[in-house]
Amino acid sequence: MHPRITIKDIAALSGVSAGTVDRVIHGRGNVSRKARELVEQAMRELNYEPNLIASTLAYNRTLKITALIPDYRSDPYWEQPKSGIEKASLAVRHYGVQVEFVYFPMFSPSRFLKEAEEIIDANPDVLLFAPLFREESGQILRRCAARKIPAALINTDLEDQEALCYVGQDSFQSGVLAGKLLHFGLRPGDMVAVINLDKQIMHARHLLEKERGLRAYFSRHPWEDIGVIRADFEHFEDPQAMQEFLSGLLNAHSRLKGLFISNSRSYRILDAMAGLERPRLRLVGFDLLPANLAYLESNQIDFLINQNPVQQGYQAVMSIFNHLILRKKVERVQYLPLDIVVSENYSYYVAKEKGFQVLV
Amino acid sequence: MHPRITIKDIAALSGVSAGTVDRVIHGRGNVSRKARELVEQAMRELNYEPNLIASTLAYNRTLKITALIPDYRSDPYWEQPKSGIEKASLAVRHYGVQVEFVYFPMFSPSRFLKEAEEIIDANPDVLLFAPLFREESGQILRRCAARKIPAALINTDLEDQEALCYVGQDSFQSGVLAGKLLHFGLRPGDMVAVINLDKQIMHARHLLEKERGLRAYFSRHPWEDIGVIRADFEHFEDPQAMQEFLSGLLNAHSRLKGLFISNSRSYRILDAMAGLERPRLRLVGFDLLPANLAYLESNQIDFLINQNPVQQGYQAVMSIFNHLILRKKVERVQYLPLDIVVSENYSYYVAKEKGFQVLV
DNA sequence: AAAGCAGCTGTGTTCGCACACAGCCTTTAC
DNA sequence: GTAAAGGCTGTGTGCGAACACAGCTGCTTT
Numbered sequence A, B: 001m002h003p004r005i006t007i008k009d010i011a012a013l014s015g016v017s018a019g020t021v022d023r024v025i026h027g028r029g030n031v032s033r034k035a036r037e038l039v040e041q042a043m044r045e046l047n048y049e050p051n052l053i054a055s056t057l058a059y060n061r062t063l064k065i066t067a068l069i070p071d072y073r074s075d076p077y078w079e080q081p082k083s084g085i086e087k088a089s090l091a092v093r094h095y096g097v098q099v100e101f102v103y104f105p106m107f108s109p110s111r112f113l114k115e116a117e118e119i120i121d122a123n124p125d126v127l128l129f130a131p132l133f134r135e136e137s138g139q140i141l142r143r144c145a146a147r148k149i150p151a152a153l154i155n156t157d158l159e160d161q162e163a164l165c166y167v168g169q170d171s172f173q174s175g176v177l178a179g180k181l182l183h184f185g186l187r188p189g190d191m192v193a194v195i196n197l198d199k200q201i202m203h204a205r206h207l208l209e210k211e212r213g214l215r216a217y218f219s220r221h222p223w224e225d226i227g228v229i230r231a232d233f234e235h236f237e238d239p240q241a242m243q244e245f246l247s248g249l250l251n252a253h254s255r256l257k258g259l260f261i262s263n264s265r266s267y268r269i270l271d272a273m274a275g276l277e278r279p280r281l282r283l284v285g286f287d288l289l290p291a292n293l294a295y296l297e298s299n300q301i302d303f304l305i306n307q308n309p310v311q312q313g314y315q316a317v318m319s320i321f322n323h324l325i326l327r328k329k330v331e332r333v334q335y336l337p338l339d340i341v342v343s344e345n346y347s348y349y350v351a352k353e354k355g356f357q358v359l360v
Numbered sequence C: 001a002a003a004g005c006a007g008c009t010g011t012g013t014t015c016g017c018a019c020a021c022a023g024c025c026t027t028t029a030c
Numbered sequence D: 001g002t003a004a005a006g007g008c009t010g011t012g013t014g015c016g017a018a019c020a021c022a023g024c025t026g027c028t029t030t
Helices: A007-014 A018-026 A033-046 A052-059 A076-095 A109-121 A134-146 A171-183 A205-220 A239-252 A266-273 A290-297 A309-324 A346-354 B007-014 B018-026 B033-046 B052-059 B076-095 B109-121 B134-146 B171-183 B205-220 B239-252 B266-273 B290-297 B309-324 B346-354
Strands: A063-070 A097-104 A126-129 A151-154 A165-168 A191-197 A227-233 A256-261 A282-286 A303-306 A333-335 A339-341 B063-070 B097-104 B126-129 B151-154 B165-168 B191-197 B227-233 B256-261 B282-286 B303-306 B333-335 B339-341
Touching (some): A007 A018, A052 B052, A063 A076, A076 B052, A097 A109, A109 A126, A109 A134, A126 A134, A126 A309, A134 A151, A165 A309, A171 A282, A191 A205, A191 A266, A256 A266, A266 A282, A266 A290, A339 A346, A339 B339, B063 B076, B063 B109, B063 B309, B076 B097, B097 B109, B097 B309, B126 B134, B134 B151, B165 B309, B171 B205, B171 B256, B227 B239, B256 B266, B290 B303, B290 B346, B339 B346
Parallel strands (some): A165 A333, A191 A227, A191 A256, A282 A303, B151 B165, B191 B256, B256 B282, B282 B303
Antiparallel strands (some): B303 B339
């Protein structure tokens, strides 16, 4: 264990030169059968393990990853995966891994496609992207395959497509979990509402999956006798409109006792409800935004589900690294934990996201 | 960005040799004021960052960490920190970090002290240990300080002592959290019991802290009107005795509706209650042992709190690595997240602990 | 028989940095 | 005055692996 076995040791033991050992290790050919067997024997005997440090130094290669994600300036959510990608890139920069960012407007499939094509033309070693648009993303993956550029997906999976890996949340299950969390405060006959605060709800597959999950929970637990309704609302930036929307909802359903906000905009609801007369409402939402955390702490939000968006970016880069530099196997689908966050435990998650503890 | 700046580049720019640059970087002295300033100037100008890979290769040092933890064969809990330490050691082995394990019997301060002394005599580079016994651990830390061996603590902190870092759980807060989780199923006037299944409860500071936390939660929420009692029981291996203990407890307190099991032995309670007639009891416990998970899945345990024991070991080794190899600052106190685990989200945590995704 | 050509092999250089060492030149001591 | 003692500098070697290249064999070709 102590003096690590080097290539020279096996060269000596098997009676050949370091060059031959190297050829065997890399399967470069030009090695006689006899020599190869001797070397393999010696490697097994001494339990040889190549020195990763020396190896990366000698390779002297560089791996260019281009990350294509929605513009974080138009949607603060994307700051988080971005920050995770940046952290990971700091951790692996010594190995010659370079990460470059390209952004596309959240709602523009055409710009998405155009940017992706430009990236592919620049011939990066890996493409890391968020395939928000199914059709265009399929095209991109096919072009990558044609040029032998491996692709890693985050946020949204394209199940049927060839890709190095997918790192993201399990939206359906997060809906199921929300059901569980909401049921604590409810009584038979109560109702809950799924609230989608988004512009183009039909395109937001995640939101629909979350709703499906929530409904699944309550249909698996029929004895709890909870009804589920759904309400979409686009003008969440307008406090006045929000307030009207909400009071309309509450007036229409007197037994509405729980809200499930399907994205990170819970705080919009509570901002709007500030003045409203209303019953005690159970509230479950997503993401540890400062505005949400304030309401969590004052117990106006009961639970936040943390989808670990920072980890999402981090883990995607690390998977690429593991695959291409360390040549390790990588899971095709990597779901991140769904953390249940309440006022009593949120501080740990915030600290983790700030991520003082960078690994290597 | 692309062609990384090397020591030669700054040597060229500042008009000195690589040797002098090296002396400046390491503050080895023997450099004229003028040369030093030129080099520093050039480093700033080119934004020089030493190549970690080349550096570790050239150092060719080895860092021996000895880990002293309770024997995992006598307490399965310790398999988890152990596995975390092993994982981390795999991740950093390329940097010359070697981890060696020494075990001590859970309940023997003298053996603990003896093993620690032997380790220190063997002169490791770092000592990583679980200071279960206050008095003896203080002695050990002082000996480490005298021999300039840095020490990292896991599981239990010695607040007043000099140490590189502490990685562990926040027991008090986990009790508070348990209070929050229990209260969901309770009504005013109900009672909860803290159940300590341990041999030497007075020595188990963590258990006492958890109880304090639970009581703190309910005294901060007096309107919930929940009474807290405590029950210690040592003979948890004996199903017959357990059953009598439990039925005694339930008979004595008719409004007992919640149990908080302060360590990982929740499954013992449920094993014993299998035949028992009993009201619907809310149950909160710790740790994702398979036996506990089975009860979680069948909803006989409502919540498990995950203290991330695997992470504990992992993070401790990584902190040592960050401090001594990467020369980064490390937080003195590192609390791990308190994950709330229910049947709807446990699978992610189990997958994480199995830890396919090893970082570097 | 000479030339050509594979198949196989060892040596040498490189990656960027750490550190030993020899070679200055200047100061101080006697 | 010389010797010793510094202060400061550049060169050179090594860490372990990757890869280029030259050299060696034995074989086929003409």
